Amino acid sequence: MNKEKGRQDFAALFNKWGIYIILLLMMVLSAIASPNFLTVSNILSVLRQSTPTILLAFGAMFLMISGNMDLSVGAGLAFSGIAALEVYTKSGNLMLGVAFGIFCGIVIGVVNGVITAYLGVPSFIVTLAMDMIIRGLIMIYTNGQAITRTDNFAEIGQGYVGPIPIPIIIVAVTAVVAWFILRNTTMGRKFYAIGGNAEAAKAACINVKRVIVQSYIVSGVLTAMAGIILISRLNSGAPNAGDGYALDAIASTVIGGSSLAGGVGTATGTLVGAVIMGLISNILNLVGVQSYVQKVVKGLIILAAVILDVQSKKKKS
């Protein structure tokens, strides 16, 4: 019985602090494996490279907390980013470009959300189909060619405020806002409620359908921000940008402690989860692991995280 209790304590401890310990362990291991790791420039570059994934992870977190998911964020990212770039190069107004990109993200979110909530189609299917549709539209528009005329668009993704890259500032602000929404707003409460038990939420006077659409809009805005930053940093509107990012984002969120069953998740957890995902790539690069092997390793890590998540929940009940 004591042994069992010990195991439960461990599970509780792991639930609370596990990912922070893993993050720390990974940083120590990386520092040992490569002397280049613990330099300011490397850390900043890891973070900057991770910004699209981190933003998408926050989006995935809001959706997962409210019991949904979005597999179309990879295509949504490219669409919004390219849209922003095109409007900017045609108008010469950077703010207008950014605003239009974010507007595209919102529209995609509304479409996904309305079909999921009001037509009752599972989000998995809706967003899978949406991913194909949007990606196809991008290919039609760009004819499969990357857009290379970017003028000063690169400023967003490559610029600095003092010593700190702009994307990192954007991520920091987003993290604080996400944390605030979840912890301090009625909207956050509603996200948790509909994901935890949609029927009980409905009985408690929550307009479940509207809240689902709201969560998709939040995710859409974050997706568009990720797209603008990515395309700006790469200095190229590649039509296949963001391919495969949706699953990375979902994986980051799960590693960060959000429950696939909905109703559970925190902003800090998601941030750490996404940084861990970014670090994995960085370390594997630094120690010279081939990119194909990296995929396998990443997959294994995601699997391990989900197994831990499921197992620790089983012990609790």
Place this chain on the structure above:
Amino acid sequence: MQDYKISLRHITKSFPGVKALSDINFDVRKGAVHVIMGENGAGKSTMMKIINGVYHPDSGAIFIDGKQVSIKTPMQATELGIAMIYQELNFVPEFTIEEYLFMGKEPQKGRGIVDWKRLHSEAVRIMEEEGVNYHPGTKIKDITVSDLQILEIIKATTSGAEIIIMDEPTSSISNQEVDRLFQKIEELRKKGITILYISHKLDEIFRIADEITIIRDGAVIETKPASEYDHDTIIAKMVGRSLENVYPEMIHHPGEEYFRVEHLTGGYFQDVSFYAAKGEIIGFAGLVGAGRTEVMRAIVGLDPIKEGKLYKARQEIHNGTVQNAKKNGIAMVSEDRRRYGIIGVRSIRENIALPNLEKVSTYGVIRHRKEKEITQNYFQKLNIKAPSHTTLIQNLSGGNQQKVVLAKWLLACPDVLILDEPTRGIDVGAKYEIYCLIKEMLAQGTTILMVSSELPELIGMCDRVYVMAEGRITGEVAKQEMTQEAIMRLATGGEKNE
């Protein structure tokens, strides 16, 4: 101990925050029908789940035929000849009867290849023998609960079960079906099969019981032959005090008519009309499926209304959605707590605040201090037993969960509160506390509509009772003429003055 088929010794089991069973001891004779009686939440189901290997006891031992056994999984229980017929049958709706009968033990020709021909002929033979009048290809979802029960029992006996556990098997079947079930139980007894029968229905157990074990608050009170008991002694032992104290004394004077429903028609009910006064509690009696819950859901805007009107304080009101119902001062506590009442993975505090977010926020921003103050107030007032108000609600016992659900609607201060089976599945102590809360709300002028399947509860609490059968109101019973018989007659479709 050799004479006993199954014996429990010093079985103890705790769940987080609750001691479910403490030092349980009892013996069951071979071939006897042994009834376990106890209030909801007394620990009957936990005990049976331990015997069936679903739960593991913290300590204690189980003996079968005098030999100590260890039952870690339901599969091991099956190997030991134990079968359980669950209260809510865990059926597979899309299976056919014959597939279901042989589920997991299909006759095979060669390794892993189902011999459909033999399966079919065996199924037909068994069904004829047992008098189940269905085509063996009928899907499980298309047969009645009673038939499914009989199928479960057949399944158990054909797989060689010697001990069959039945968990409140009569809770959702009709009287004729009860007769059929009891006939089946009689047959099983003749075959020497031991039956553990869980119930809290007094009337039926004397028809079948050989021995009765009474449990209360997770402990065995006593085990005696059924012949040594009568209604009153069992109740006294089950409740642990005399029946007079189950309900608080209800002295109140309802005001003038306040809430009225006229000719309400919806999916499962027709032409339902009733009224209630300010500070009045009216009850809704009826059998399962009479349409009571559906009427309430329609009133509160969870289900659509086809026809009919609602009035509050002589003004017509339109709900349509729960949000509107709340604005109109009408709220409902659902019968299905897990499904409609709680958000298990969130804290007590969040659950209480959920329908009252506007009370604890400004411009969409939660004011944590105010929220804490308000929820803690109800936490204490309702005597919710939990380590703190940030405890996840799924870790609470049923009674405490129900108190949280009540708290969230008390906080909303409705003028009309609908309570659908407010005390289902909770222990006697918590019931009493909930009754006292109801009394307090009535004193404040709240109108309460209470749906309940427990007649003593309706009689003990309500000023008037409406009885429903098959989607219609079949009668109204005033306080002075309330008896279980009068209500049951109306509930089964009879006339009031027969």
